[in-house]
Amino acid sequence: MILRFEGVSYRYPGVESWALNGVDLTLRPGESALIAGSSGSGKSTLCRACIGLVPHFHHGEWIGKVFVDGLDTSQHPVHELFRHAGLVFQNTDAQLFNQTVESELTYGLESLGLSHDEIEQRLNWASQLAELGDLMDRPPHLLSGGEKQRVALGSIIALQPRLLLLDEPFTHLDPQGTEELRRILRMMKSEGMALILVEHRLHEIIQDVGQIIVLHQGKIAAKGPPDQVLAREVSDYGLNLPPLIRLFREMGLKGRPLSVEDAIKELKNQDLPTPFSARLLKEGKKASISFPGTSPPVVEAEDICFSYRGLPVLQDIHFNLLRGESVALVGRNGAGKTTLIKHLNGLLRPHSGRLKILGQETLRRQVSELSRHVGFVWQNPNDQLFQPTVREEVLTGPKALGSYDSSWCEELFDRFGLVSLLERSPFTLSEGQKKRVAFAAALAVKPELVVLDEPTAGQDELFRRELAKFIVELRREERTVLLVTHDLEFAAEHANRWLVLTEGRIIADGLPEAVMADSKAMTRAGLRSTQRYQLIQALEKMKENKA
């Protein structure tokens, strides 16, 4: 047994509620488990308990016992446990504290007091496994999100722990980075390491794990093989169900397919491919949000070019965003998405080309002037919170821009469920509540265009549902929504058009289904079609073969 929880309850100092409440679980060598649940359900605390940070580092009230590799964590300090269990934290920036990737990998080995030869051997092993060969001399803080994730993983696997834990490792990864990480984790598993992963996007990893543990308010609400757990009503626990399972449920079908192959097999078993295919194709045509495409443009970009330190970041960017449409900007990390959206409110200016917002050139307009028309909801709401109360936080923008409309702001407080929080400090809110404050703050100036930067990253199903509702409301008010996201499943459901950016160029612009049909563009941009689309394609192929 590599891990055993025996009636573990824990609460942080000064907090009344239990972060873990009577948790019992076991994990054997080579086994893998996915920990799922809504934000604040105790997932990260459980990971910390596995490596002794809870209770040794955080203190607080502790009941029960955790055994890691046979060691009772309450009797052994963290520095005696870290060679047995290693945790890759959510925030890779705070975890990479050395000058180079190489020293990052050797830090833990030096702590163990290993011999020079042993350090060299493990360094080579871990760098090969985490595919870090070319990065060894680079400073970690200058790497991309995917590379940082691999370095963080490499620094832990170099210790050769018997239990490896990863807290939301896919949150900031693009599809290609996700695939690379999955490949590495499969290799870890084959090396005999036990794996525990915390993740909201179940479909990214569910096929590689042996069991799911669903946490709810610190308790284990469900536990078992993925298909058994997902057969139960678990979506209320904040689980983002894999897309094909959701599709089957929506269509009233039996079965819980995790992959397209599973879905086809299930349909064949039920002798349903033909009727299902007809229904799905009919639904598929309706899948994209309908948009007439006749409204006036809010954004007109013509041949925008932008360079940074002499290197081209955006090249000949040409697109329009129309009033009332919802557009997804997709592409791999480093493709230029953030650079492009920063042009929309003048945070960056094009070096050549023209950009018009509501028919007016942006070049000579102040950021504050453009902010009246373009609202931003950034990925990290903590970047903007500074006022003593939620009310003042939301009203900061309208007051700075002189566009305060009390009845509109009251409506926003109501819409985003902030009425009971208005006098609270924004710093005391949960991350989901902070996101809602950031949403309300962006909309408080009544912008015509709302830019949502990675809105689903690290968010549970409950927030995704709220977000979907907000987007519908924005479109009903004829506001334009620009979603910048890696979450193509969400983008396919909530955007009527996709813009695909790669190496600073827009290489595809069209309906989600049309973009996904362009396999060349998808490959170039490192994107993977949604599972629903893949299933439609597979069914069509079957139909053709039959004919």
Place this chain on the structure above:
Amino acid sequence: MRPSVLDPRSKLVMVFVVAIPLMIFHRWTSLTASLVILMAVVLLLRLGLPWLNFLRGLGFAVLTFFVIAWLAFDFLTAFVSALRLLAIGTAFFLFFQTTPPEALSNALLKMGVPYPFAFVLSASMQFVPVLVRRLGNIRDAQRARGIPIEGGLSLLIHLPALAGPLLIQAFKFADELAEAMEARGFGIPGRRFRHEPRFRWMDWIVVIISVAVLVMAFWKPFR
């Protein structure tokens, strides 16, 4: 970063030996000559561009120092003070540009500095660029809400909008960092370093020359 062949300990002796006379020189000619020598080293090591970037930060302090000293005393005192600050700053710039933080912390350990202090010094140098990037994100987020943080005086007026989120994030970051370090065995006894600093004959020569320079610096004609 341009790693040098010298041990950080000999360079540490050297930089203090340079800094001490720079603090006691009161002739503008001696300070100018020192600055010229330091600049020659900067150019020799091809650090001209990083030095100009460094000057963008230090320049403001030098200018402020100059104006205050001119108002409080006279032009010559202000000029000497500004030169002194610039020369000392350049000496330390050379030290940090040629000494990786880890090499510095390893060297400090060899000098008997406790591990936690030495590591915190190198880790804090490592995190300055991370926090600067976060400050950039915060500034963009606030400007996107209509807060006119365009630079200059507006930075001071809207300081809470920048400092508030940055401080909160820095505290959270420090907590996360401490956790991550703990989980990789920070500060446990029996640590063995992959690259042990070695004090070689070249380092001894540097120390001897440095001490000789220091003695000469106290010779009256230079002062």
